[in-house]
Amino acid sequence: MDDGFNLLMLKANAKTLGLIQTKNTVEQLVHAAEESQQTYATFLNDVLSAEIKYRQDKAQEKRIKEAGFPYPKYLKDFDLGFCKSISKKQFNQLAELTWIDGVYNLILSGPPGVGKTHLAIALAYHACERGYKSSYTTMQSLMQCLKTAEIDRRSKTKLNRIKKSHLLVIDEVGYLPITAMEGNLFFQLISDLQEQTSIIITTNKGFEEWAEFLDDPALATAILDRLSYQCDRIKMSGKSYRLENRKSFLRRMVKMRFKKNVSAELRAILREQLHKYKRENKDITEEEMKELEDWVAAGNSPYDNPYNGYREDGWPLDFISTIRDIEEENRWFESLSEEEKEELRHPKPSSTFEELDLDACLAE
């Protein structure tokens, strides 16, 4: 039999056995073996290792796809310099993921924009890479799912996946009020997941406020009781992140986003946008207009957010409202006492990185 025929047979056999990688790369594998004069054992081992690696990569891809992240976020991009409420040591502990093996929960609380969603997604993404099955959902979409599981096949599938996950992220808990029926469904789910699935909750609410948005103090206590059985809570204070970065950040962004080679065509478009912007925003002051013109002259659109990449919801989307927001925040900052300013400048790392004392938390 000649080699060509052997290769064809090899491919067909690999296919029958479901060895996709071997089937696709058999020529390279054989060629590499001949070149390096491998032993039979090494060759066979290389073939099997490549197949295993291929399957692991595929499985990881599938885990990430099925987790349902709204967008990817990575631990490597999480800047601890920005987020002063987590120490390097705590961050490393989180990234080790052993807490998932111990079925610990994690509650990330704090105001908008401090990186709660970023950290939650990044941890779950990392968990997918490490072989854990993860699911992401917002509280709102979870409620929708729980209410329609009986009649909607997609909701049922999503719930089944959640129940089989090692890690579940529930984002934005407490942003919207919850009806009594939803509260009970939520309690049921948390009970079902107890001791089998780790949960990361992000919330803008303190524990004492849970009773309010759940509209039922007894239910709130019951849910928190289950969640906090094995749980760490990180209070992410955001003021420092904003205050320390905003003021200088704008300048930095303007500089950073200065584009050297702005084509004549782009310039014309930007000029057009500037006219349109002026027509739409008649209340711009002269000073603001000067800043805006500099921004556009540097090759940026007036509709660009100077914080590009740092905000999806809630923050202003264009240049003028961003500077106004900064000014307002600065005025607010100036109105604080020296003591309060100091505290915002140097927030303390979260001290709550041990098991929660529920009674103390509720009494907060």
Ligand code: ADP
């Ligand atoms: P939250 O969920 O607390 O409202 P996000 O996680 O959505 O805030 O963060 C808002 C934006 O700021 C995101 O684009 C996020 O990537 C970014 N961000 C927040 N904190 C950090 C940080 N410490 N390091 C890097 N990016 C951050």
Ligand code: MG
């Ligand atoms: Mg968020």
